[in-house]
Amino acid sequence: MLKLRLSVAMCLIFASSGTLSAVAPETAFRNFVKKDGDRLMDGDREVRFISFNIPNLHYVEDHLAFEAISAWRLPDAFEIDDALLAVKQMGGRVVRIYTLSVKRSGDAPGLPRHVTAPGAFDEESFRALDLVLQRANALGIRIIIPFVDNWKWWGGRGEYAAFRGKQPKDFWTDPEVISDFKRTIEYVITRTNSLTGVKFRDDKAILAWETGNELECPHSWTREIAGYIRSLDSNHLVLDGRHGQRLTDEMVDEPLTDIVTTHHYPDNPQESIRYIVENRVKTRGKKPYIVGEFGFVSTDAFRVFFDTIIKEGISGALAWSLRGRSRDGGFYWHSEPLGGDIYKAYHWPGFATGRVYDESALLSLMLLKAHEIQGTAIPRAEPPGPPVLLPIAHPSQIAWRGSAGATSYRIERAEANKGPWTEISAGISDAEVQYRPVFGDSSASRNRRYFYRVVAENSVGRSKPSNVVGPVEVIELASVDELANFSRSFHHRGKMSLVSQEARKAKEDIHRLRGEKDAFITYRADQAIRRCRIYTFFPGESDLVFLASSDGLAFSPLPTRKTAFASGEPEYGYWNPVLFEVGDLPPDTRFFRIVFPALADLARVEIYY
Incomplete structure (x- = not known):
């Protein structure tokens, strides 16, 4: 699909404190996937699957923390495992990642891309892919790897052509540009995994090499590239990555490709179903067929789609x-630009924050159909593993690495490292807040020291407790308003509204208060307010006015410190994130007011006392 992407500097974060050395590979696979007529085979067993694309499994495009200038970074083992475990728990056997990134003009210096110049490659980026394959082998998940993107978002054919001062269309025909692309293919296929010591062409976790994503290419190019892939690798299948909803005879009859695919984002789901059935008729007895992308439709439409896949004998x-x-x-959150401001990337096993696109029901359907297509029973669910509690700088900012399959968490607190433990909150969702701490301890007392731990739970049980973090010394208390409603404020006036739409413009924040000119909101505290932090988004240059009062009647202006975190690339209309910090409030301040001189969104208000 055509995906709008942030094109900003990437913060290189890859968990490695030293030189990685290869270890004996752990793998759940005995065979490479082969084809037999129109079937995919794992030895004598047919491979059929219903699963997910995980675009950022190997390369994160959605690092949208408020203070982050870059949306790009490399995943670590926790992130890769969490995504693959989600697929495994829902019965998926295969995932498709997105393409290998290519350096774009305007990239910040040092921003890692897989391909940095003709024949030049970034080792740290490829080590992230090494890690994906290592974990996929261990967890029994096959991977489809597309080589290049038709589109510009991660860098693609246009960037290969630009390296040589040529136009995107030249990628298909220019001998020099084609030679450059072949150098990438050779590098990838012959690469030795830095973690396992296995060459990619000998790695059984790879299901297929895809010529690219949604390629608008001539058939002659596909023949040449598929033939080149096969000359380097006789173990893996070659998937024709050409773009479209309908297969052509030359795609199906091409002997140098093994699998064909189509992508569907239908305005009329029934029309796509008809195309899929027609495609299956073309491929029957000739070649395996995979529907590589399908989405932005209702759960009922997904049900018809999955039933068609199963009934027609389509591979996956x-x-x-x-x-x-x-x-x-x-x-990680990702609003879909072509999803009508409704659809976002899904989060397993489904949460209330996804109710508008029926996330929980769709994922339950995925679980059912993933097993139905394999002819297997749904196994009994198990309690989640323990979460990992992250360091706590302030009791109002408690975050943890969640557990695959967990639906909620319980927070426990003690005044000694080994307890006794008191449950201070339950039913907390780690999908409720975007890129900020999930929980704040509002019952803490000043001048006390606490220890914390977290327990994950789902419908069948609870995890063991997380690690313990503490002691956390409570020097000041805080009230945090995530702007999901007006319950934490005292008074508001003027034209303002709670908004969740267009979250993409606000770093995926789905709880915001939008105020227009001269609107204001007031907070009241029972104790003297010491300082405040206000997270905001502006459509352009603007400001806010902050006022303090002891009685709620007479207000005086407050000095502020303002820090902007804009990426400097307004390519897709992103609003500018600005943090306001207000300190040195008068000692008798009980009321704090925020005035909107112009249009702005409040995303989070922290009041310390």
């Missing part, structure tokens, strides 16, 4: 798309 289908958890706590 991959929904668009799944995102896993972040190592900083919570999930």
Whole structure:
């Protein structure tokens, strides 16, 4: 699909404190996947699957923390495992990642891309792919790897052509540009995994090499590239990555490709179903067929789609798309630009924050159909594993690395490292807040020291407790308003509204208060307010006015410190994130007011006292 992507500098974060050395590979696979007529085979067993695309399994495009200038970073082992475990728990056997990134003009210096110049490659980026394959082998998940993107978002054919001062269309025909692309293919296929010591062409976790994503290419190019892939690798299948909803005879009859695919984002789902059935008729007895992307439709439409895949004997289908958890706590979020401001990437096993696109029901359907297509029973669910509690700087900012399959968490507190433990909150979702701490301890007392731990739970049980973090010394208390409603404020006036739409413009924040000119909101505290932090988004240059009062009647202006975190690339209309910090309030301040001189969104208000 055509995906709008942030094109900003990437913060290189890859968990490695030294030189990685290869170890004996752990793998759940005995065979490479082969084809037999129109079937995919694992030895004498047919491979059929219903699963997900995980675009950022190997390369994160959605690191949207408020203070982050870059949306790009490399995943670590926790993030990769969380996403793959989600697929495994829902019965998926195969995932498709997105393409190998290519350096774009305007990239910040040092921003890692897989391909940095003709024949030049970034080792750290490829080590992240090494890690994906290592974990896929261990967890028994096959991977489809597309080589290049038709589109510009991660860098693609246009960037290969630009390296040589040529136009995107020249990627298909220019001998020099084609030679450059072949150098990438050779590098990848012959690469030795830095973690396992296995060459990629000998790695059984790879199901197929895809010529690219949604390629608008001539057939002659496909023949040449498929032939080149086969000359380097006789173990893996070659998937024709040409773009479209309908297969052509030359795609099906091409002897140098093994698998064909189509992508569908239908305005009329029934029309796509008809195309899929027609495609299956073309491929029957000739070549395996995979529906590589399907999405932005209702759960009922998905049900018809899955039933068609199963009934027609199609090899597999991959929904668009799944995102896993972040190592900083919570999930990665991704609004779909073509999803009508409704659809976002899915989070397993489904949460209330996804109710508008029926996330929980769709994922339950995925679980059912993933097993139905394999002819297997749904196994009994198990309690989640223990979460990992992250360091706590303030009791109002508690975050953890969640557990695959967990639906909620319990927070426990003690005044000694080994307890006794008191449950202070339950039913907390790590999908409720985007890129900020999930929980704040509002019952803490000043001048006390606490220890914390977290327990994950789902419908069948609870995890063992997380690690213990503490002692956390409570020097000040805080009230945090995530702007999901007006319950934490005292008074508001003027034209303002709670908004969740267009979250993409606000770093995926789905709880915001939008105020227009001269509107204001007031907070009241029972104790003297010491300082405040206000997270905001502006459509352009603007400001806010902050006022303090002891009685709620007479207000005086407050000095502020303002820090902007804009990426400097307004390509897709992103609003500018600005943090306001207000300190040195008068000692008798009980009321704090925020005035909107112009249009702005409040995303989070922290009041310390």
